[in-house]
Amino acid sequence: PRLTLLQYQLLYGAPAGPPDRFVAEALAATTNGDLTAITITTPYGPNEAAGRELVVDLRADVGPLAPPEGLEVLVGGGAADVEDVVAGIAADFPRTAAFILVSTYLVLFLLLRSVLLPLKALVMNSLSIAASFGALVWIFQDGNLGAILGTRPLGFVETTQPVILFCVLFGLSMDYEVFLLTRMRETWDTTRDNRAAVAHGLERSGRIVTSAALIVVVVAGSFAFADIVLIKALGLGIAIAVALDATVVRALLVPATMRLLGHWNWWVPGRLAARLPDIAEHAVDPEVRG
Structure with a gap:
């Protein structure tokens, strides 16, 4: 069901759990202690820039989608995987390219x-x-x-x-x-x-x-x-x-x-x-x- 923010707060804040059995089962499937899994559905594909920007916004410490103080947000899924791969390559590839270029230059310098x-x-x-x-x-x-x-x-x-x-x-x-x-x-x-x-x-x-x-x-x-x-x-x-x-x-x-x-x-x-x-x-x- 579509709930308001206040209803979600009441749902997760009830010490005895929700009275509805089906809601309780859904809550148990998505919550374990202080961890809660939330599924976000968007019209963007994993390789689209808008989907990757959403991942960045969800992970940001400040901004409209930033989590409240004391909460940590971990984002997964296709768009997050693509964003992580792109960020990793962007961080490591310059060093790899520099190593290849410098080592190649030195070998050719000695050879020629x-x-x-x-x-x-x-x-x-x-x-x-x-x-x-x-x-x-x-x-x-x-x-x-x-x-x-x-x-x-x-x-x-x-x-x-x-x-x-x-x-x-x-x-x-x-x-x-x-x-x-x-x-x-x-x-x-x-x-x-x-x-x-x-x-x-x-x-x-x-x-x-x-x-x-x-x-x-x-x-x-x-x-x-x-x-x-x-x-x-x-x-x-x-x-x-x-x-x-x-x-x-x-x-x-x-x-x-x-x-x-x-x-x-x-x-x-x-x-x-x-x-x-x-x-x-x-x-x-x-x-x-x-």
């Missing part, structure tokens, strides 16, 4: 013995990953290509998708970057000619990068036939990012920026260069020596 090349590699990787995120929003959030992929507009992107894609794609993209830049470094160590290093690196690593990327695109793209939206989105996100990375980024942007930077690609402070360990003994091809 350059200050700018590792930084450029991080920027190029971020471009393909950002393009993948944009494609997911365009396809799954906005509902484009729904007739082909069998999807409908969701109005949102699953919270865990960007995190998973970032970690997976960063590793894949960095593999291709290492293939390309190590070849360029080999030529640079021998010729000290930046233009020749860029050309030779593209020539010697192009087929490897293209073949590896093609395999990943085919395998990941097959996930588009899955019925589960999360699997479909992850597969398409990986396929799109790898395809862009192996074509637009590695074939166009990387060599173009390296040509523009010239000798600055290989710059490292003199004192620091003398102390750096040579962790990569570059095996130079006979073609380069000639």
